[in-house]
Each structure stands twice: as structure tokens, then as C-alpha cells.
Amino acid sequence: MWEGYVLINYINYMSGRAVSHSPLLRLAGVTLQYTAEEEQEHKFPLLSAKCLSYMLTRALECGAFFLQFLQWWHSGDKLRTSLTALPIPSPPEKTDRGKQHGGKCPICLQNRKIETVLAVSGYVFCYRCIVQYIQENRQCPITKYPADLGDLIRVYSTES
Structure with a gap:
């Protein structure tokens, strides 16, 4: 219809x-409606001037961007460094608590069973101890950094 x-x-x-x-x-x-021819003749120069102005503005923007890109590209060769070229930092010093309890879980103070690292702090705990502690407190027992169960990493050692 x-x-x-x-x-x-x-x-x-x-x-x-x-x-x-x-x-x-x-x-x-x-x-x-059709416009009168006189109106079209007056509008054409104005329209072409606006179009030319727009195109020149865009060309200037693109040119400036291209020059900045070339500057970045050529200066980047000197400034860029590979992450593998950076020096390896020295390991942190052992704390008194770490020296005192070497090889033992900082929570239960027993030899570690199922060694597990808490990624936010780097400390190694018994799996059961750290899981229970994180579920209750949501933080590292040593550093007090916020932590959750996703931050636990199982350590597989060849010594045992």
C-alpha cells in the first residue's frame, strides 16, 4: 500500500x-527548488574559497604530523634501548627475618610444604598457610601489599 x-x-x-x-x-x-543563476554566481567564489581554506588547513595539519613523525623516527634511534641491554639489578639484601627463617614458611615457621611464591612480594610460603592467610586478610603477611589467590605461583624445585 x-x-x-x-x-x-x-x-x-x-x-x-x-x-x-x-x-x-x-x-x-x-x-x-532551483536557485536563480545570479545567486549561484555569487555563491561559487565563496564556496571555492571555503573549500580551498579547508584543504590548506588539512594539508598543513598532515604536514606538521609528518614532520613530527620524521623527527621522532630519526631521534628514536639514539634514544631507543633494548630491555635486554639494561643491567640486571642486584638482588635485595636478606632481612633479619629472612636470615633467621631461611627455608621455612614465614607464617607457620616450619619447613615449607608445597612451596608457593606470592608474586606481589616475592616471599615463599607453604601453600596451605598462604592460601588461608590471603582468604582471611587479602594481603601479604610480610609486606602488607594487597594480594589475592591469583597472585600465587607454585614453585617446582629439583631439590626434593
Whole structure:
């Protein structure tokens, strides 16, 4: 039904009986009209000036970006360093507590069973001790850094 109405409206528009080519535009009151030639002649220089201004602005922006990119590219050779070329930091000194309890769990003070590292601090604990502690406190027992069960890493040693 709607398509038929649209077709009739197109035929009326082509024959000059309708002022709009679409029924929806007709309801909105929008019509298509030709402009006078004098108006077109006055608008063309203004339109071409705006277009030229827009293109020059964009060209300037692209040129500035390209120059900055080239500067970065050429200066980057001197500044870029590989992460593997950086010196390896020395290990931290053992604390008194670490020297006192070497090889023992800092929580239960027994020999560690199922050694597990807490990644946020680097300390090694018994698996059961650290799981229970983290579930209750949500932090490292030594450093008090926030931690969860996803921060635990099982240590597989060849000594045992």
C-alpha cells in the first residue's frame, strides 16, 4: 500500500503536480527548488574559497604530523634501548627475618610444604598457610601489599 502511494507521488512529482518527491518530505513541508543563476554566481567564489581554506588547513595539519613523525623516527634511534641491554639489578639484601627463617614458611615457621611464591612480594610460603592467610586478610603477611589467590605461583624445585 505504502509503495503504491510512493509510486503515485513520484509520478505526480515528475509530471509537475507535486512539490516534493517523497511523501515524508511533503508532510514535513520540504520542497526542492532551483536557485536563480545570479545567486549561484555569487555563491561559487565563496564556496571555492571555503573549500580551498579547508584543504590548506588539512594539508598543513598532515604536514606538521609528518614532520613530527620524521623527527621522532630519526631521534628514536639514539634514544631507543633494548630491555635486554639494561643491567640486571642486584638482588635485595636478606632481612633479619629472612636470615633467621631461611627455608621455612614465614607464617607457620616450619619447613615449607608445597612451596608457593606470592608474586606481589616475592616471599615463599607453604601453600596451605598462604592460601588461608590471603582468604582471611587479602594481603601479604610480610609486606602488607594487597594480594589475592591469583597472585600465587607454585614453585617446582629439583631439590626434593
